[in-house]
Amino acid sequence: MKTWRLIVPLAVFAILLGFLWVGLSLDPREVPSPLIGKPAPSFSLATLHEPAKSLTSDDMKGQVWLLNVWASWCVSCRSEHPLLMQLAKANVVPVVGLDYKDKPDEGRAWLKENGDPYRVSIVDRDGRVGIDFGVYGVPETFVVDKQGVIRYKQIGPVTAESLERKILPLVRDLQKS
Amino acid sequence: MTIRVVLRFAIAFIVTAAMAQTPVNADLDARLKRLEAELRCLVCQNQTLADSNAPLAEDLRREVRELANTGKTDAEIKQYLVARYGDFVLYNPPLQRNTWLLWTGPFVLLAGGAAIWYAIVRRRKRGDDDNDDEPPGSGMPPDEAVARARQLIYEEP
Numbered sequence: 001m002k003t004w005r006l007i008v009p010l011a012v013f014a015i016l017l018g019f020l021w022v023g024l025s026l027d028p029r030e031v032p033s034p035l036i037g038k039p040a041p042s043f044s045l046a047t048l049h050e051p052a053k054s055l056t057s058d059d060m061k062g063q064v065w066l067l068n069v070w071a072s073w074c075v076s077c078r079s080e081h082p083l084l085m086q087l088a089k090a091n092v093v094p095v096v097g098l099d100y101k102d103k104p105d106e107g108r109a110w111l112k113e114n115g116d117p118y119r120v121s122i123v124d125r126d127g128r129v130g131i132d133f134g135v136y137g138v139p140e141t142f143v144v145d146k147q148g149v150i151r152y153k154q155i156g157p158v159t160a161e162s163l164e165r166k167i168l169p170l171v172r173d174l175q176k177s
Numbered sequence: 178m179t180i181r182v183v184l185r186f187a188i189a190f191i192v193t194a195a196m197a198q199t200p201v202n203a204d205l206d207a208r209l210k211r212l213e214a215e216l217r218c219l220v221c222q223n224q225t226l227a228d229s230n231a232p233l234a235e236d237l238r239r240e241v242r243e244l245a246n247t248g249k250t251d252a253e254i255k256q257y258l259v260a261r262y263g264d265f266v267l268y269n270p271p272l273q274r275n276t277w278l279l280w281t282g283p284f285v286l287l288a289g290g291a292a293i294w295y296a297i298v299r300r301r302k303r304g305d306d307d308n309d310d311e312p313p314g315s316g317m318p319p320d321e322a323v324a325r326a327r328q329l330i331y332e333e334p
Contacts, residue, residue: 032263130236
C-alpha cells in the first residue's frame with residue numbers, strides 16, 4: 001500500500017513529463033499538410049519572365065522537382081535565397097518558383113537584384129494556387145516526385161540543415177525510383 | 178418644385194430597393210459570419226477567419242464567399258478547406274480516430290478523479306486501514322482510545 005502511494009504519483013508525473021517533453025519539440029506553426037502523399041494540385045499559370053507563356057502542372061511530370069513559394073515582399077525568403085542559388089548552381093533538381101501574391105514587375109526586380117535560382121517562375125497574382133497548395137506562410141517548399149505526388153513540404157525558409165538532411169536525400173531517392 | 182418631387186421619389190425608390198435587397202444578403206452574410214467563426218486563420222492560429230486581418234484570411238474569406246455563392250453547403254466548404262489545410266482549420270476538432278483521446282480524455286480524467294475521491298472517502302468512513310494521515314487510535318473504540326490517551330499523557334514511559 002505504501003509503495004503504491006509513492007509509485008502512482010511518480011508514474012503520473014513521468015507520463016506528464018513525457019508529454020511536455022514531446023510538446024517542447026513541436027512547433028505549433030508547422031501544421032502538417034494533408035497534401036503529402038497526394039497528387040499536387042493542378043495549375044496553369046503565366047510565367048514571370050514571359051507572361052504570354054504559361055506553365056501547367058503536367059509540364060513537370062516525369063521528373064522530380066521542387067516548388068518554392070516566394071514573393072518580393074517576403075522577408076524570410078531572403079534568408080533561404082543563397083541556398084537556392086547554390087542548389088541551382090549544383091543543378092541537382094529543377095526548382096519552380098511560385099511568385100505568390102506579388103506584383104510581377106516587383107518580382108522580376110527582386111530576382112534581378114538577388115539572382116534567379118528558378119528553372120521557371122510562375123505568377124500567382126491572387127493567391128488561388130497558393131490556397132490549393134495549402135500555403136499559409138511564405139516561403140514554403142514542396143518536393144514533388146515523377147508522378148506528380150507531393151512528398152514533402154518545408155514550411156518556412158529552407159535551411160542548410162533541412163536541405164542536407166531531408167530535402168536532398170529525398171530528392172536523390174525519388175530520382176532513383 | 179418638380180425637381181424636389183422627383184428627387185423625393187428617387188430617394189424613396191432607392192431606399193425601398195435597398196431594403197428589398199438586404200434580406201437575401203443578410204441571410205448569406207449571417208451564414209458566412211457563422212461559418213467563418215468556425216474556421217481558423219492559419220497565419221494567426223488563435224484567431225478565427227472572421228476575426229483575422231491577415232491577407233490569407235481575407236483570401237480565404239473571399240474563397241468561402243465564392244463557394245457559398247456557387248451553392249456549396251457548409252460541410253462542403255469545410256471539406257474544401259480541410260483538404261488543403263488539414264483538420265487544423267476547423268476550430269472544433271472532428272471526432273475521429275486520431276482525436277478520440279482529445280475528446281474523451283477530460284472525461285476519463287474526471288471519472289478517474291471521482292473514483293479516487295470515492296475510494297478515499299469510503300476508506301475514511303470505514304476507518305480500517307493503514308492510513309498514516311489519520312490520528313493514532315482513530316480505529317479504536319472510544320473507551321479504549323481515552324484509556325490509551327490517559328496512559329500516554331500521565332504515565333511515565
